[in-house]
Amino acid sequence: MSTALLIEQILNGLQFGVMLFLMAAGLTLIFGVMGLINLAHGSLYMIGAFACAAVAAATGSFWLGLVASLAAAAAAGALVELVVIRRLYDRDHLDQVLATFALILIFSEGTRWLFGSFPLYLDIPSALSGAVQLPGGGRYPLYRLTIIGVGIAVAVGLYLLISKTRLGMRIRAGESDREMIAALGVDIRTLYTVVFALGAALAGLAGALVGALQSVQVGMGEPVLILAFVVIVIGGIGSIKGALVGAILVGLVDTLGRFLLPKLFAAFMGPAQGATAGAAIASMLIYIVMALILAFRPKGLFAANA
Amino acid sequence: MKKILAASILALSMATSGMAYADPLKIGMITTLSGGGAGLGVDARDGFMLALKQSGVKDIEVVTEDDAQKPELAVQIADKMIQSDKVDLLTGIIWSNLAMAVVPNAVAQGKFYLSVNAGPSALAGAKCDKNYFNVAYQNDNFHEAMGNYANTAGYKKVFILAPNYPAGTDSLNGFKRFYKGELAGEVYTKLGQTDYAAEIAQIRDSGADSVFFFLPGGMGIAFMKQYAQSGVETPVMGPGFSFDQDVLGAIGDAAVGVKNSASWSKDLDNAANKKFVEGFQAEYKRLPSIYAAQAYDTANLIISASAKASVKDADAFRAALKEAKFDSVRGKFKFNSNNHPIQDIYVREVVKEGDVLTNKIVATSFTDHEDAYAKDCKM
């Protein structure tokens, strides 16, 4: 195993982590502000991907598709907030789990009803295809580097939004004291709708960007949803910083585990046996890491609000 | 004169129908119509129904239900169809794990089961049953064909990967059963994995002269897209599942030129296939996939058997099924001792016809290929 390969794998881990951050950011934002467990976050991710694929197919432009994904996911988010979610804020987590579980069923089957049963086509824009030369001799796909860039931009943007703007101030106030913010005369209902739509738009953006690398199909949001929850729980729910650190940790652990564990096991058990045993442990690895972290830090790495 | 002719035709048709279709046949179709795997189930159902429609038979009734790709639900539906709908025959399941849940129980209750797709090794070998017929393939077949093809294509150092579950290990074992060169690497991925950057980096690093992969459904689409974007030029091959009509549109041009194996292709030159492909396009406004083709053959096999014997006479009906006297879209078709097909397996290449991606046959990997488990089947 060469050093160059190891460096590339670390980069892959980072990139996968940033991808996870894109999905987790909206989820942790919504939880932090409204205290809501949104299992339907994966469905908003799916809506973003389908909107992007449909518009890109109709217009031939990935960029229009990207805009559509933001718009569609934000609209779906706002609608869901107005019709369903706002009735759930004062309920316990159980009702939220059931309601958003029901939303998954509705969105998944509704999407299939609308778009048919076959996966859609969505490719990366030609401007971002190809690979770039890395310092040190390796080559890396430009699109994946772009995703890293977008992820960093989203992290910085969210940081600025929350710490520097009026909306951010209200969000922070809402996180720490819900009564106070209402007393300040802020229309909390509108604030919540806006935050939910923002979180949904982030999910939609992630769906469109990552959908171009994957398969745009019904149910694509579910594995992502579970991973995003792992990320925000490791990071500390409600913390954007925690989501970023958690995402990169999960990305690195998963990628390097997939890469190194089979090799390690093969050294003891022979190639075929070692490959399957190593892969089995690798698929459990992030959950093991999560359990370990929570065992020692029951509120995640960066607990936002007690 | 005309009147007499008409009357005699009527009498003749009544006589044949009275003789052959004495008892109506009720079929239960359990297949996947919702969720990410619905495309396969929809194609299978549509292919099956097309055959019934084209044949014009009236005495075959089909009840269809969605298993949502959940084994427990499939079992429940099978129980319902057997106990409540009183079906004579079950079919339609796409996935091996669902087949393993349903088939042993169904045949134990004396029902027939005809597989349109799944072909787990256990049901071909030690757990075979006289009432279980597989009209599609045994799971290993397409992978074996690709292993064999790798030799003829002159590959000496293949990198192989599949998800870490029974069908995945079976797949790579099937490939290795015929492949004679050395392996550049053998990797098992997580089931449902969507990012393959780490595996692609290993492929690039391994110095492989080709890649063989089995990643069904969305996993294969994700892999092919990411592989094409990575700039790795090593040729790719795989079983037909990742390159069939249901997913080619989603992969796009990245698939062009890829060699893949299957027992059927749209361009197979025979009358039955022509009728099938044209009929399917006219009826559903899309090209058929191999799942549709296999289900179409299954339906025609059932029609041919029920014309010879009533399903109530199980022994006669079973013998009629085993004869397999129907016009297969695969050109020829016969059953081995374990009720699995003996068939040719082709190497196809993904090509672009106008705007549409599809396959054309470029070689024959196996002629009259049998599966490796038939010797374990005692019935």
Added chain:
Amino acid sequence: MRDGQAMSRETLINILLAAALLALPFVAIAMEEPFYITLATRMAILALAAVGLNIALGLGGLISFGHAAFFGIGGYVAGIFASHAFNMEPMFSAPFEFSGSDQMPVIWLAAMLVSVFVAIPIGAISLRTSGVYFIMITLAFAQMIYYFAISWPAYGGEDGLSIITRNGFPGVNTANPLSFFLLCYGVLAVALLMFWLIQNSRFGAALQAGRQNEQRLAAVGIAPFRIRLVAFAISAAITGLAGALFADLNRFVSPSMLSWHMSGELIVLIILGGTARLFGPVAGAVLFVLFEFALGGITEHWQFFLGLILLGVVLFARGGLIGLVAGKARHG
């Protein structure tokens, strides 16, 4: 303590529900629709699994999103024991030789013991957390077991494991659907009785008190951690037992019993019927299986409508079905 009238009304509903579930198979026989016996058995088993979860979730307020782990473990105990007994291969030979068993009492005991054995370390770690962290860490443990089961080839991996003939019970012909239903119904009745006893015991009072006010509990010198761990283990044992029965009903066990969808479904059953209510899981299971069965026969888009119905219940029928019919919830 309780509103007397609502209480008696809920009791009446419970009795009606129990009677209706018991009557269903006999109606099925009268109507010559034997499939409804299978359906009733499925209801009883899912209700049993949810009764188990209800001890942790309803009484203790411990929202476990990983109870599919115990459901699946119970299923695999049944499947593995039966396959060893069928093939007469020893499972282990030290300290004594054991070749599995096809007797339900042995399997049930083992399913419960293994579930408890797994639940104690999971609970011990998970109970250090609370709220959403608890939900997610229980999910994480279930996912570990799920991926292990998928990739472990010895017992079929994702293809699952068939049970060739349904396991036996002394004096009962379990192959007869009605007998098997009655067996499951009996187990469910015992579990409900146990739930009721726990609910009204000092242990149960402490458990429910801990849900509402942890400080107060600590102040009177009760350690909530140990009480919750015991409740979690009992809860796991009952769900594991249900898993063993479910495997025998389907004559098949596979990793999908361990999936997070199954964990979600168990939670759905409880909320659908009414959280922390004695018969909530029964009402939920009856309703859910009916929906699944009826909608699946009508339209291929049945999941869409199932989602709408569930959404309607959570938005407009607070306290679940029993809450809707019996009036306001009696929390505590």
